[in-house]
Amino acid sequence: MKTNAFSTNAKFLEAQNTIFARLTDKYSSERKLEVDKLNEPVLWARNPDDLKILVKAFKLDDNLKVDFLSDLTAYDNQDGEDGTGRFVIVYQLYSTVLHTRIRIKCLINEHQQVQTISDVFVGANWLEREVFDMYGISFAGHPNLRRILMDERFSGHPLRKEYPIKQREPFNNNIDFHLGANPLSVENTVIVNAPEGEK
Amino acid sequence: MSKDGSSIFYPTLLSEAAKWAQKNSLWPMPFGTSCCGIEMMSTISSTYDLSRFGAEVVRFSPRQADMLIVAGTITSKMAPILRTIYDQMLEPKWVIAMGACSSSGGIFDTYSVLQGIDEIMPVDVYVPGCPPIPEGLLYAIIHLQKKIQDGSDRKPAERPTQEDAMNAMSYRKGVGYDIKANFVVTPDHINEIKKQQELK
Numbered sequence: 001m002k003t004n005a006f007s008t009n010a011k012f013l014e015a016q017n018t019i020f021a022r023l024t025d026k027y028s029s030e031r032k033l034e035v036d037k038l039n040e041p042v043l044w045a046r047n048p049d050d051l052k053i054l055v056k057a058f059k060l061d062d063n064l065k066v067d068f069l070s071d072l073t074a075y076d077n078q079d080g081e082d083g084t085g086r087f088v089i090v091y092q093l094y095s096t097v098l099h100t101r102i103r104i105k106c107l108i109n110e111h112q113q114v115q116t117i118s119d120v121f122v123g124a125n126w127l128e129r130e131v132f133d134m135y136g137i138s139f140a141g142h143p144n145l146r147r148i149l150m151d152e153r154f155s156g157h158p159l160r161k162e163y164p165i166k167q168r169e170p171f172n173n174n175i176d177f178h179l180g181a182n183p184l185s186v187e188n189t190v191i192v193n194a195p196e197g198e199k
Numbered sequence: 200m201s202k203d204g205s206s207i208f209y210p211t212l213l214s215e216a217a218k219w220a221q222k223n224s225l226w227p228m229p230f231g232t233s234c235c236g237i238e239m240m241s242t243i244s245s246t247y248d249l250s251r252f253g254a255e256v257v258r259f260s261p262r263q264a265d266m267l268i269v270a271g272t273i274t275s276k277m278a279p280i281l282r283t284i285y286d287q288m289l290e291p292k293w294v295i296a297m298g299a300c301s302s303s304g305g306i307f308d309t310y311s312v313l314q315g316i317d318e319i320m321p322v323d324v325y326v327p328g329c330p331p332i333p334e335g336l337l338y339a340i341i342h343l344q345k346k347i348q349d350g351s352d353r354k355p356a357e358r359p360t361q362e363d364a365m366n367a368m369s370y371r372k373g374v375g376y377d378i379k380a381n382f383v384v385t386p387d388h389i390n391e392i393k394k395q396q397e398l399k
Contacts, residue, residue, distance in 0.1 A: 171278075
């Protein structure tokens with residue numbers, strides 16, 4: 001069969017329809033299912049613990065064929081536009097077979113913990129560290145939850161709306177942390193382990 | 200030796216000769232962190248050919264270099280590392296701040312970016328531009344050569360206060376002017392100005 005722009009587009013639309021049907025059939029009970037401007041499904045998880053269940057189920061689902069985590073991020077919901085909850089955490093999943101995307105969102109509060117998915121998708125490790133660094137959302141069971149972008153002595157989480165954007169913190173020296181003649185003691189060093197089951 | 204065999208002497212001070220040697224053999228240590236780094240590479244390579252000015256021996260070891268070219272945004276996490284590189288260079292050493300970011304923080308007036316490398320080290324020449332064209336960097340190096348020949352004193356690094364650093368790029372506070380924050384002209388101001396004009 002010849003492939004051209006029209007045929008691939010038709011194939012993609014068909015795949016998107018089957019995915020949407022599958023999501024409404026199996027996953028939309030007590031969950032809100034939306035469609036965004038690009039006609040892609042957005043599924044709101046019931047609670048933070050529901051997120052990991054969903055991601056695991058999507059990965060094992062033969063109809064969805066989700067095999068790639070494009071992005072894991074969050075945004076500040078201080079104005080309450082998306083409901084009651086301080087932050088919204090976003091999982092963007094992609095299928096390299098069907099070329100379709102599924103977005104999972106969840107409202108969480110400041111002191112709520114989210115289960116890590118770094119044992120499901122290994123790439124989530126650094127993305128979760130970035131979310132922790134920028135918003136202060138902690139992930140339970142993460143192998144190495146440290147700051148990734150800012151200095152480790154930095155206080156505050158700069159992408160929260162209440163953080164003053166120009167508040168800088170100068171540090172005298174950060175080379176001793178990892179490279180210097182007097183590195184951190186073993187007790188203070190976090191050893192990075194690969195998640196179990198992915199070795 | 201001249202053509203007829205007689206020797207020619209140029210009587211001079213040894214310090215002057217040393218300056219002449221230093222200015223014509225600057226060994227750059229490149230520190231390119233963003234788009235300015237691309238312009239610096241262009242300056243060093245064949246199109247613009249920095250070697251015409253005697254500064255082509257690029258060293259990636261600070262111990263072998265005497266001119267630090269900081270080209271690009273320096274974050275506050277990177278700042279101590281840059282300072283260590285500066286400390287590792289042997290005297291005499293010179294620093295060029297290339298581009299808006301390394302001179303003043305540029306457009307990045309945020310929580311993570313250093314507002315100019317002069318917060319952490321003395322700077323000899325600032326090159327404006329975002330990024331500066333290669334001719335800008337060439338001009339800076341020629342200017343630096345003049346500075347070395349003149350032997351002018353170097354200003355030590357000035358550390359601005361936290362408040363200065365916070366307001367370094369905001370337009371409310373002008374440099375050298377006393378502009379009040381949130382200044383709004385009211386009818387009272389206009390009456391005051393009229394009164395002053397009448398008095399004159």
